[in-house]
Amino acid sequence: xxxxxxxxxxxxxxxxxxxxxxxxxxxxxxxxxxxxxxxxxxxxxxxxxxxxxxxxxxxxxxxxxxxxxxxxxxxxxxxxxxxxxxxxxxxxxxxxxxxxxxxxxxxxxxxxxxxxxxxxxxxxxxxxxxxxxxxxxxxxxxxxxxxxxxxxxxxxxxxxxxxxxxxxxxxxxxxxxxxxxxxxxxxxxxxxxxxxxxxxxxxxxxxxxxxxxxxxxxxxxxxxxxxxxxxxxxxxxxxxxxxxxxxxxxxxxxxxxxxxxxxxxxxxxxxxxxxxxxxxxxxxxxxxxxxxxxxxxxxxxxxxxxxxxxxxxxxxxxxxxxxxxxxxxxxxxxxxxxxxxxxxxxxxxxxxxxxxxxxxxxxxxxxxxxxxxxxxxxxxxxxxxxxxxxxxxxxxxxxxxxxxxxxxxxxxxxxxxxxxxxxxxxxxxxxxxxxxxxxxxxxxxxxxxxxxxxxxxxxxxxxxxxxxxxxxxxxxxxxxxxxxxxxxxxxxxxxxxxxxxxxxxxxxxxxxxxxxxxxxxxxxxxxxxxxxxxxxxxxxxxxxxxxxxxxxxxxxxxxxxxxxxxxxxxxxxxxxxxxxxxxxxxxxxxxxxxxxxxxxxxxx
Numbered sequence: 370x371x372x373x374x375x376x377x378x379x380x381x382x383x384x385x386x387x388x389x390x391x392x393x394x395x396x397x398x399x400x401x402x403x404x405x406x407x408x409x410x411x412x413x414x415x416x417x418x419x420x421x422x423x424x425x426x427x428x429x430x431x432x433x434x435x436x437x438x439x440x441x442x443x444x445x446x447x448x449x450x451x452x453x454x455x456x457x458x459x460x461x462x463x464x465x466x467x468x469x470x471x472x473x474x475x476x477x478x479x480x481x482x483x484x485x486x487x488x489x490x491x492x493x494x495x496x497x498x499x500x501x502x503x504x505x506x507x508x509x510x511x512x513x514x515x516x517x518x519x520x521x522x523x524x525x526x527x528x529x530x531x532x533x534x535x536x537x538x539x540x541x542x543x544x545x546x547x548x549x550x551x552x553x554x555x556x557x558x559x560x561x562x563x564x565x566x567x568x569x570x571x572x573x574x575x576x577x578x579x580x581x582x583x584x585x586x587x588x589x590x591x592x593x594x595x596x597x598x599x600x601x602x603x604x605x606x607x608x609x610x611x612x613x614x615x616x617x618x619x620x621x622x623x624x625x626x627x628x629x630x631x632x633x634x635x636x637x638x639x640x641x642x643x644x645x646x647x648x649x650x651x652x653x654x655x656x657x658x659x660x661x662x663x664x665x666x667x668x669x670x671x672x673x674x675x676x677x678x679x680x681x682x683x684x685x686x687x688x689x690x691x692x693x694x695x696x697x698x699x700x701x702x703x704x705x706x707x708x709x710x711x712x713x714x715x716x717x718x719x720x721x722x723x724x725x726x727x728x729x730x731x732x733x734x735x736x737x738x739x740x741x742x743x744x745x746x747x748x749x750x751x752x753x754x755x756x757x758x759x760x761x762x763x764x765x766x767x768x769x770x771x772x773x774x775x776x777x778x779x780x781x782x783x784x785x786x787x788x789x790x791x792x793x794x795x796x797x798x799x800x801x802x803x804x805x806x807x808x809x810x811x812x813x814x815x816x817x818x819x820x821x822x823x824x825x826x827x828x829x830x831x832x833x834x835x836x837x838x839x840x841x842x843x844x845x846x847x848x849x850x851x852x853x854x855x856x857x858x859x860x861x862x863x864x865x866x867x868x869x870x871x872x873x874x875x876x877x878x879x880x881x882x883x884x885x886x887x888x889x890x891x892x893x894x895x896x897x898x899x900x901x902x903x904x905x906x907x908x909x910x911x912x913x914x915x916x917x918x919x920x921x922x923x924x925x926x927x928x929x930x931x932x933x934x935x936x937x938x939x940x941x942x943x944x945x946x947x948x949x950x951x952x953x954x955x956x957x958x959x960x961x962x963x964x965x966x967x968x969x970x971x972x973x
Contacts, residue, residue: 385606385609386602387599387602387603387606387664387667388606388610390667391660391663391664391667393483394477394480394481394663394667395480395663396480396483397479397480397483397484397485397486398476398477398479398480398485398486398659398663400485401476401485401486401487401488401491402473402476402656402659403655403656403659404488405472405473405476405488406473406655406658406659407655409469409472410654410655413465417465420461421458421461421462424454424457424458425454425458425895426895428450428453428454428457429445429450429895429896431450432445432448432449432450434448434450435896435900436896436900436901437894437895437896438872438889438891438893438894438896438901439870439872439890439891439892439893439894442893442894442895443893459511459515460511462514462515463507463510463511463514463515464499464502466514466515466530467495467499467502467510467514467571468492468495468496468499470571470575470662471494471495471498471575472488472491472492472495473658473659473662474571474572474575474576474662474666475491475494475495475575475576475680476488476491476659477659477662477663477666477667478576478666478670478678478680479491480663481666481667481670494680495575498575498578498580501580502580504580504581506580506581506582506583506584507582509582509583509586510574510582513567513570513582514530515530517560517563517564517567518530518564518567520560521560521561521564536892536909536910536911537909537910537911537932537934538892538909538931538932540553541932541934541953545789546789565593565597565600566586566589566590566593567586567589568589568593568600568665569585569588569589569592569593569665569668569669569673570582570585570586570588570589571585571665572665572666572669573585573588573589573669573673575680576666576669576677576678576679576680577677577678577679578679578680592668592669592672592673595672596668596671596672599668599671599672600668603664603668607660607664735948736943736948736949736950736962736966737765737766737927737929737948737949737950738764738765738766738949738950738952738955738958738959738962739764739765739766739767739768739836739929739949739950739951739952739955740755740758740759740762740764740766740767740768740952740953740955741768741931741932741951741952741953741955742755742767742768742769742770742783742953743755743756743758743759743767743769744756744758744759744761744762744764744955744956745758745812745953746758746956747759747761748815748817749790749810749811749812749815749816749817750783750790750812751769751770751781751782751783751819751820752781752810752815752817752818752819752820753817753820753824753825753828754815754817756769756825756828756829756833759833759955760829760832760833762955762956762959763956763959764833764955764959765833765834765949766833766834766835766836766866767829767833767834767835767836768836768838768931768951769781769825769835769836769837769838770782770783770837770838770840771822771837771838771839771840771852772785772797772798772840772841772842773797773798773842773844773845773846773848773851774797774798774800774801774802774805775798775799775800775801775804775844776801776802777846777847777851778801778802778821778851779821779822779823779851779852779855780797780802780805780806780819780820780821780822781819781820781821781822781824781825782797782805782819783840784797785797785798785840785842787805787808787810790810790811790812791808791809791810791811792811793808795808796842797842798842798843798844802821805819806818806819806820806821822837822852822855823855823858823859826855826856826859826861826864826865827859829864830859830861830864834864834865834866835861835864835865835866836865836866836867836868836951837865837866837867837868838867838868838869838870838890839852839867839868839869839871839874839878840869841869841871841874848874849874849877849878849881850881852867852878853878853881853882853885856882856885862884862885865885866885866886866887866888866904866905867885867886867887867888868887868888868889868890868905868907869887869888869889869890870890870891870892872889872901875887875888875889875902875903876902879902879903879904886904886905887903887904888903888904888905888906888907888929889901889903889905889906889907890906890907890931891906891907891908891909891912892908892909892912893909893912894912894917897916897917897920897923898917898920898921898924898926898928899920899923899924903926904926904927905926905927905928905929905948906921906926906927906928906929907928907929907930907931907951908928908929908930908931909930909931910930910931910932910933910938910942913928913930913942913945913947915945918945918946918947922946927948927949928947928948929947929948929949929950929951930942930947930949930950930951931950931951931952932951932952932953933950933951933952933958934952934953934954935954936954936957936958936961939952939954939957939958939961939962940961940965943961943962943965
């Protein structure tokens with residue numbers, strides 16, 4: 370009996386039950402799913418995002434933060450204008466995201482009932498629920514939709530969900546230490562666990578007609594524990610499905626390659642493959658969220674049952690559209706909600722009509738590769754071993770960091786404290802350069818010492834250019850004059866460029882040495898770059914958006930992106946038209962750019 374039961378469970382585990390149920394639902398739901406997602410994504414790109422962007426920029430300007438960047442932008446977040454932006458924008462974004470989810474859950478549920486939902490009555494149903502959300506629990510719902518779910522970062526959320534990821538320059542630094550890696554893992558597990566606990570909260574609110582978010586979360590937690598193994602099986606089936614689709618796409622590309630005439634050349638093949646991949650990714654963006662919603666709805670119905678569903682209290686069967694009679698009934702019933710929502714849409718269209726969003730720029734003929742702290746596969750970061758490795762890779766620049774020592778010398782090192790690289794808990798500003806250089810640095814199989822800027826300038830002269838980032842610890846004395854004097858002594862004005870996160874320091878260097886090329890490093894801003902005085906800009910990749918890149922092009926200033934550490938991102942920023950990147954994978958980046966240059970020349 371036990372063996373038979375075990376075999377039955379094994380069969381059920383491998384029977385792709387969830388995939389078969391999804392196919393049954395999508396027989397009725399695929400058309401409204403795809404049509405609604407297509408329209409809603411277009412509205413998001415062309416209307417909702419421009420609306421929110423313009424509103425946000427108006428608030429920045431009203432508070433005098435329209436030229437805010439880095440720490441000044443963080444200051445805005447905690448100002449009364451930051452609070453105002455949250456109070457105005459968060460409710461709009463939350464309603465738009467909730468509406469999309471509500472429509473998708475309705476469509477999925479009607480599909481489970483083997484009915485084809487009509488988008489207009491379903492949309493009216495979703496909008497009619499919005500006024501009921503405005504209770505104390507709305508803050509929990511806003512945190513879930515605007516923070517917790519986006520942090521999951523799995524591309525299965527609504528069209529307007531914010532893209533919340535921890536910047537690479539933060540995760541990169543944390544992952545260089547065991548304690549930092551542990552913190553990242555713990556944060557990731559907490560975010561994952563909370564999302565699992567809340568996974569049924571939205572279907573409970575939408576399908577059961579409940580408005581208290583925290584009550585929905587408690588019920589969701591109970592359902593999650595009951596359905597956890599079904600979720601695991603669904604996840605495995607999902608992984609197998611996408612593996613199958615990936616193999617299918619590879620086979621399609623191979624078939625295209627075989628069918629193309631030999632005379633068409635490699636460029637035609639690459640263009641065809643690019644079009645195929647782009648089309649496949651576009652279809653995936655339309656399908657991913659409805660697929661996720663379908664799985665959650667199926668599991669919700671399986672473990673909660675149809676008895677709890679309460680979507681027909683308005684007397685409207687959304688699987689039937691009776692034209693004007695039903696439209697008049699719904700308009701009379703939800704007149705106030707429809708009026709408010711209609712005004713919102715009209716305002717959005719008026720503000721967003723002139724905004725053009727694009728993900729493409731014009732690739733530069735000379736795309737600069739800067740080796741971030743040298744080549745760390747050849748030596749310890751910011752040491753001569755890594756710098757010599759960067760020279761061998763053929764990188765255009767070495768990006769390095771300098772801090773001032775106790776005796777006013779310029780040391781090439783990133784961290785104020787040496788604990789990460791030496792194990793000794795000492796600060797750079799408490800040591801002379803001689804004392805600092807006596808402390809051995811260790812990383813993996815490498816051992817080295819902290820070089821001085823003088824040493825680096827001397828040993829790299831004529832071999833590679835340098836991008837020197839000025840770090841400050843608050844104990845500097847005559848920092849800028851000493852820097853300028855060091856560059857002059859080595860006659861390195863044409864070999865070196867300067868950059869810093871500190872805008873005031875950028876201005877000080879430029880004033881002291883107008884002939885030097887000085888750039889501003891930006892990890893966060895919403896302002897166009899013409900608001901800042903600098904010879905070039907270095908932008909953290911999360912903020913390297915098309916609009917910001919265009920603003921640099923309009924004022925004729927180079928713009929670089931840091932820290933770009935995978936070849937797909939290298940290709941992405943190349944096609945966006947940035948002037949170069951700062952990267953930990955200089956050799957791979959050089960190879961990728963050479964391939965892209967070759968493809969571009971073949972097309973011409």
